Amino acid sequence: MKAAKVRLFVDHPLGEGQxxxxxxxxxxxxxxVMRQMxxxxxxxxxxxxxxxxxxxxxxxxxxxxxxxxxxxxxxINPPDLWLLFAPIKKARTDFIVEKAAEMGAARIxxxxxxxxxSERIRQDRLQAHAVEAAEQCGGTFVPPVEELQKLEAVxxxxxxxxxxxxxxxxxxxxxxxxxxxxxxxxxxxxxEGGFSEAERKRLGEMGNAHSISLGPRILxxxxxxxxxxxxxxxxxxxx
Numbered sequence: 001m002k003a004a005k006v007r008l009f010v011d012h013p014l015g016e017g018q019x020x021x022x023x024x025x026x027x028x029x030x031x032x033v034m035r036q037m038x039x040x041x042x043x044x045x046x047x048x049x050x051x052x053x054x055x056x057x058x059x060x061x062x063x064x065x066x067x068x069x070x071x072x073x074x075x076i077n078p079p080d081l082w083l084l085f086a087p088i089k090k091a092r093t094d095f096i097v098e099k100a101a102e103m104g105a106a107r108i109x110x111x112x113x114x115x116x117x118s119e120r121i122r123q124d125r126l127q128a129h130a131v132e133a134a135e136q137c138g139g140t141f142v143p144p145v146e147e148l149q150k151l152e153a154v155x156x157x158x159x160x161x162x163x164x165x166x167x168x169x170x171x172x173x174x175x176x177x178x179x180x181x182x183x184x185x186x187x188x189x190x191x192e193g194g195f196s197e198a199e200r201k202r203l204g205e206m207g208n209a210h211s212i213s214l215g216p217r218i219l220x221x222x223x224x225x226x227x228x229x230x231x232x233x234x235x236x237x238x239x
Contacts, residue, residue, distance in 0.1 A: 002040060004042055004043040004053055004072075005034070005036075005040075005041075005042075006030065006034050006036060006042050006043065007043040007044075007045070007051075007135045007136070007138070008029075008030070008042055008043070008044055008045075008135065009045060009046065009047070009131045009134060009135055009142060010022075010026070010044050010045075010046055011046065012046060013046070013049070014045070014046050014050075014052045014068055015049065015052075016068060016069070016070065016071075017067065018052075018067070018068040019065060019066070019067055019068075020044060020065065020066045020067070020068065021064075021065055022063055022064040022066070023063075024062045026064070027059070027060060027061065027062055027063050027064045028061070028062075030042065030056070030059070030064065031059045031060070031061070031064060032061070036056055036059065038056050038057060038058060038059055039055065039056065040055070040056045041053050041055055041056075041069075042054050042055075042056065042066060043072060044066065044068065045134075045139075045140045047134075047140065047141050048075060049071075049075060050071050050072075050073050050074045050075040050140050051072045051073035051140055052068045052070070053068070053069050053070050053072045054066040054067060054068045054069060055067050073140060074140075075141070076139075076140050076141065077141050078105065078106045078143070078238070079104060079106065079233075079236075079237045079238050080106055080184040080185070081104065081106050081107075081184075081185050081186065081187070081229075081237065082105065082108070082109055082184075082186035082187070083096075083100045083105040083107070083108050083186070083187050083189070083229065084109045084110075084151075084154065084186055084187065084188045085108075085110060085111065085188075085221065086110070086111055086112065086113050086115075086116040086118075086151075086189065086190055086191035086221065087110050087112075087116065087118040087121050087148065087191075088118065088221050088222065092220075092221070093110075093118070093121070093126070093222075094129050095222050096189075096221070096222050096225045097126045097129045097130055097145060098129050098130070098132070098133040099133075099222075099226050100130075100143065100225065100229065101129075101133035101134055101137075101139070101142065101143055102133050102134075102137045102139070103226070103229040103233060104229070104233060104238065105143050105229065106141075106143055107143055107144055108126075108130065108143050108144070108145045108146065109149065109154065110123075110126070110145070110146065110147075110148045110149070111148070111149055111150070111151045111154055111188075112148055112149065112151060113151045113190060113191055113195060113196070113199060114151075114195070114196035114198065114199055115190070115191045115192075115193030115194060115195070115196060116191045117191060117192065117193075120148060121147075121148045123145060123146070123147050126145045127144070127145045130145055151199065155202060155203070155206070158206065158208075159184070160208065161183060161184060161208075162183070162184040162185065162186055162208065163179075163181050163183065163185045163186070163208050163209075163210065164185070164186050164187075164188055164203070164206065164209040164210065165178060165185060165186065165187045165188065165210055165212060165228065165232060166188050166203050166209050166210060166212065167187065167188060167189055167190070167212060167214055167224055167228050168190075168195065168212070168213070169190065169194050169195075169214075169218045169219075170194070170195075170200070171211060171212065171213035172213055172214070172215070172218050173215075173216040174213045175213075176211065176212040176213045177212070178210065178212055178231065178232065178235050178236065179210055180235070180236070181236075182236075185232065185236065187225075187228045187229065187232060188203075189221055189224050189225045189228060191221060192220070192221055214227050214228060214231070
């Protein structure tokens with residue numbers, strides 16, 4: 001069988017002999033943009049069943065069909081890690097979502113804090129960026145991107161068993177370390193204006209919130225997200 005040149009996320013069951021019908025947009029991408037033809041092989045994944053080599057059996061302008069032939073990679077799920085971040089400018093918010101998907105976040109939660117500049121997001125567009133990141137980096141899992149929620153509302157229903165890594169820019173330069181606690185975690189990144197004193201007080205009252213520094217320099221929000229994910233993964237994750 002030919003080597004696959006394209007990876008595609010599909011919202012469809014996958015398994016040996018399984019037929020997969022393509023949407024209009026998927027058919028346009030595969031056959032109009034990537035010039036795939038009957039007999040070509042495409043790598044498919046659905047976030048649950050690993051990666052499958054599928055053969056193109058019909059190709060049209062508006063639709064198409066593939067047949068799963070064999071599994072090419074097992075399902076690999078990320079650690080139970082959430083990323084909470086305050087949306088910033090469009091391109092930089094896209095960057096945060098893409099890198100979070102690449103680096104193994106299991107759930108992405110945009111939050112509105114006291115100093116968040118953006119009051120709305122396009123959840124469907126950000127979810128599409130997470131899908132594209134998984135397609136391009138070889139992942140078999142796509143983290144869900146939630147709708148924008150107020151930080152206070154999220155914290156008021158915070159699960160007791162989930163630890164929270166609070167990246168506090170006011171601690172820049174302090175020698176704080178992440179505690180070695182197993183189990184579910186989350187990372188909280190603030191907006192460009194930082195956290196308000198009320199938010200710091202609220203987080204300080206949570207027994208499972210841990211304030212840490214990301215080094216001696218104050219980082220931009222998008223840089224801080226990548227640095228925090230790398231720090232957590234290196235210490236408590238699957239790296």
